[in-house]
Each structure stands twice: as structure tokens, then as C-alpha cells.
Amino acid sequence: MKSGKNKWLNKSLKILLYLLLITGIVPTLMIFDVLPHSNTGLWIALHLIPGYIFLVLLLVHCIIYRKWYKAWFAKKLKSPKTRLTKFISVFFVLTVVSLFLEDWLPTKVFLSIHIVIGLVWMIGILYHIKSKNA
Numbered sequence: 741m742k743s744g745k746n747k748w749l750n751k752s753l754k755i756l757l758y759l760l761l762i763t764g765i766v767p768t769l770m771i772f773d774v775l776p777h778s779n780t781g782l783w784i785a786l787h788l789i790p791g792y793i794f795l796v797l798l799l800v801h802c803i804i805y806r807k808w809y810k811a812w813f814a815k816k817l818k819s820p821k822t823r824l825t826k827f828i829s830v831f832f833v834l835t836v837v838s839l840f841l842e843d844w845l846p847t848k849v850f851l852s853i854h855i856v857i858g859l860v861w862m863i864g865i866l867y868h869i870k871s872k873n874a
Contacts, residue, residue: 749801754869756794761862762785768851798832828868831861 767783769775802809811824838854845853 746804749797749804753794753797753801754796756790757865757869759790760787760794760858763790764855766860768855771847771851783808796838796862824868825865828861828864831857831864835861 763786764782766775767780770777770780770783796864804861808825812826834857835854838850841853842850
């Protein structure tokens with residue numbers, strides 16, 4: 741399933757992943773007083789915009805591979821790559837769920853949770869991308 745659309749989608753997801761990483765690191769360093777607090781809100785917005793676009797494109801990616809997910813839920817898949825994708829999927833859900841904690845936790849606690857879960861998720865995705873390109 742390496743159509744032109746799918747290659748474009750995967751490349752877009754990869755670019756957005758790097759944008760999320762960069763735009764997430766800068767405001768985090770500002771909030772934790774490592775960088776000066778200049779335009780923190782702008783950096784957060786710059787993190788949210790690619791985040792929402794990434795979410796939509798990721799859903800499209802999942803729809804394209806819906807047969808894979810159906811087989812996963814039917815427990816017909818047991819390869820190491822399947823375990824990696826399950827791991828990524830779980831951490832994706834945890835990353836999204838962590839966003840719901842924002843209103844109930846102090847900023848630094850929320851960020852700590854969101855960052856740890858998000859970084860594990862991003863590392864898993866980068867490994868997934870690398871294994872697909874190898």
C-alpha cells in the first residue's frame with residue numbers, strides 16, 4: 741500500500757512529529773525557567789496547531805490501515821512490529837488522555853506527565869518510521 745497519497749501522508753506525519761517535538765520543547769523550557777518567558781503562549785499555540793493537524797492525519801493513517809487494526813483486535817497479529825505498534829497506540833492514547841489532566845493539575849505537574857508520556861510515544865513512532873523505511 742505504497743501509493744503516492746500514503747507516502748505524502750507518512751511524510752507529513754513525520755514532519756509534523758518533528759514540529760511537535762520542537763514546538764513542545766521550547767515552551768516547556770520557558771515554563772521550567774530554563775529559557776526566558778518570551779511569547780510562551782505563542783509557542784504553546786505553535787505546538788497545538790501541528791498537534792491538531794497531526795491528530796487528523798493520524799486518524800486518516802489509521803483508516804488506511806484499518807484492516808491491520810481489525811486483525812489486531814481479532815488477536816491475529818503477534819509479530820514484534822505488531823507489539824511496537826500496539827505500544828505506540830497505547831502511548832498515543834495516554835498522551836491524548838494526559839491533555840484532560842491540564843485543568844486539574846498544576847502546570848508543571850501536568851507538563852511533566854504529558855512530556856514523559858509524549859516523549860516515549862515520539863520515540864516509539866520514530867522507531868516505527870525507521871523500521872518502515874529500512
